[in-house]
Amino acid sequence: MVAAVEPAGPRPRPVTPARVGLYAFLVITALFFLTPLYVMLVTSFKTMPEIRQGNLLGLPAEPSLQAWGHAWSAACTGLACNGISVGFFNSVKILVPSVIVSIAVGSLTGYALSFWRVRGASALFGALMIVAFVPYQIFIYPLVRIFATIGINNSIPGIVAIHTIFGLPTMTLLFRNYFASLPIELFKAARVDGAGFFRIYSSVMMPMATPMLIVAVILQVTGIWNDFILGLVFAGRENLPMTVQLNNIVNSTQGERLYNVDMAATLLTALVPLVVYFASGRWFVRGIAAGAVKG
């Protein structure tokens, strides 16, 4: 705890008991955070006889990819045994249009709310920020009924609409705040040049908004990929996302549970957000910070 008051710049640092305690705390917590990932990995490479011997933390004696192959293409959900790959491709089918549509609607809304003096704009924005906190359970029954009436229940368009609806508050906030930080002269100059509403959006503002676009993509890709409840209710049995299928594989198995397959399937499901997280680095934190200031 001694070092925080030091001014910037390198200087020799004595090894004090406080410093040792600090590192001990960090290392122990880091182990707590890393253990689940490590256990998932080693379990997925073990064989079932080896798992039954115990030794949760041990490295696999004969590392095998068999569980991974089984998880990907042969694990059972109910009667169908086609592996979690079905869920993977369903999630991709849901993810791509949902990310595009939700960001398009959110950025357009944020743009209209920041540069254009529309009557009721601040009321609309304030209301969107408040409703972001309402639990999904409030909306589910009416939405199922509405979607059934207009014929998009249990379909890809239905789940895309759902992700657009529930992504709207955060996406709007993200883009509105970003556009509000841009100099207004930029907008005025485009107006003087005779550009209209959509022209300014597509040719001036969106190209400027690349950083926010990256943040929005990161937020939406991880958020939509990790979604469970909305996919379960609105995607339909043919399009269940990977998270729902993973839960079915692990929790509704008949007979002996294959823990190595379970862990391989779990890792496969976590792979997309983990890759996004480690590839995006500080952008991910920026996304959290930008999404965190809602309200």
Added chain:
Amino acid sequence: MLALRPRLASKLSAWLALSPATTILVVVYVGCTAWTVWISMTASRMLPSSTFVGLRQYDALFANERWQISVSNLVVFGVLFMIASLVLGFLLAVAIDQRVRAENVLRSVFLYPFSMSFIVTGLVWQWLLNPTYGIQAVGRGFGFETFRFDWIVRQETVIYCLVIAGVWHAAGLVMAIMLAGLRGIDEDIWKAARVDGLPPWRVYVSIVIPMMGASFATAAVLLATSVVRLYDLSVAMTNGGPGIASEVPAKFVMDHLFERQNIGLATAAATSMLITVAAVVAPWIYIQSRRRRAA
């Protein structure tokens, strides 16, 4: 006249651009909420009914043992999860802020669980807490024959398992928010404190923590909304069990909507969740808006 026309066109365009957001706000966020609240005051069971029964569904709800357990679980989980996440997240941020080595690695380690879904989180911890093969088996393997860590299969303790998994998932988020808050604090405060001879822990307790009210509020509100939404974690980790010992309100709503087909009770439960969220979020929004007006 000629000059007016493009302006009018742009104004129409702005209205057009805001129409998806307005529609979503009115139809989904306001309309569906009203619909749900209305159904909760009717005699609906398997099919919706329009017979008004006042608060009778709520009487039935609060007399329902499963709902009572769900609510008390939510309180226990909410209090422990929020305190543990805030304390651990803050300590991690302070520790990382001491100019430690490998800061980036440590930050990634603490935050990566947050990028994964609650389903993945729940399944990993289900495996780690499995009494036959998990942490209990590891403890016994080290020679502690009587070591007991079977919380997940015992009704009195299963909710603490959800807390452990939840903290693992969310503490990194708190750390990221707190670290941003710490880095925003004026360096001069540290210099002044050093001149005054204050020990660093005093500076943290008496000066830094009070200055970080906004960071704490943001983190607390984010955690609180995830508490009310708690659903996936319970489904994946224990599916509400053993028995109904780890049921939560969101799961109560979903099960009564789709499995038990009791729409009236489900919507009454959803409305109760909404009221809880409003009680948490409304004061925060009020304070924020007053602060913004003052600024």
